[in-house]
Amino acid sequence: MSATLLGSIARTTVPQTALRRFLALDAVVTAGNGLAYAAFSVPLGRLLGVGHATLLELGLFLTLYGTGVGWLAARRRPPVPAVRCVIEANWAWAALSLVSLFLWNAPTSAALVWIPAQALTVAAFALCQQLALRSASGTQ
Numbered sequence: 001m002s003a004t005l006l007g008s009i010a011r012t013t014v015p016q017t018a019l020r021r022f023l024a025l026d027a028v029v030t031a032g033n034g035l036a037y038a039a040f041s042v043p044l045g046r047l048l049g050v051g052h053a054t055l056l057e058l059g060l061f062l063t064l065y066g067t068g069v070g071w072l073a074a075r076r077r078p079p080v081p082a083v084r085c086v087i088e089a090n091w092a093w094a095a096l097s098l099v100s101l102f103l104w105n106a107p108t109s110a111a112l113v114w115i116p117a118q119a120l121t122v123a124a125f126a127l128c129q130q131l132a133l134r135s136a137s138g139t140q
Contacts, residue, residue, distance in 0.1 A: 031066025
């Protein structure tokens with residue numbers, strides 16, 4: 001995710017709009033990733049060294065989760081507790097993704113690239129959402 005993209009998403013005079021945009025971007029990326037995992041669980045499983053059933057289940061979960069985040073993004077004023085849950089879930093996902101690399105016996109080369117990349121992306125979503133929520137709430 002580039003700084004230019006993030007800057008253009010955050011550029012607004014209405015703090016709620018930036019929050020909703022970051023939630024929407026998270027929803028699109030998460031649900032898209034989930035759909036790819038579910039639809040291509042066999043070849044992606046081979047590429048990443050993950051069982052296809054695990055990847056299918058993970059894909060279905062991510063698709064539903066992304067849909068929920070999209071529902072929040074569509075709200076004029078997303079409820080603060082729900083947004084905080086998304087932020088915390090994103091931080092947890094990023095951390096657990098990195099931890100999984102250390103617990104995994106034999107990740108493939110593709111997994112060694114993909115997992116940190118997606119963890120950093122999810123962490124960036126969490127940070128952007130956290131900052132946008134703080135701005136929208138008017139707290140420093």
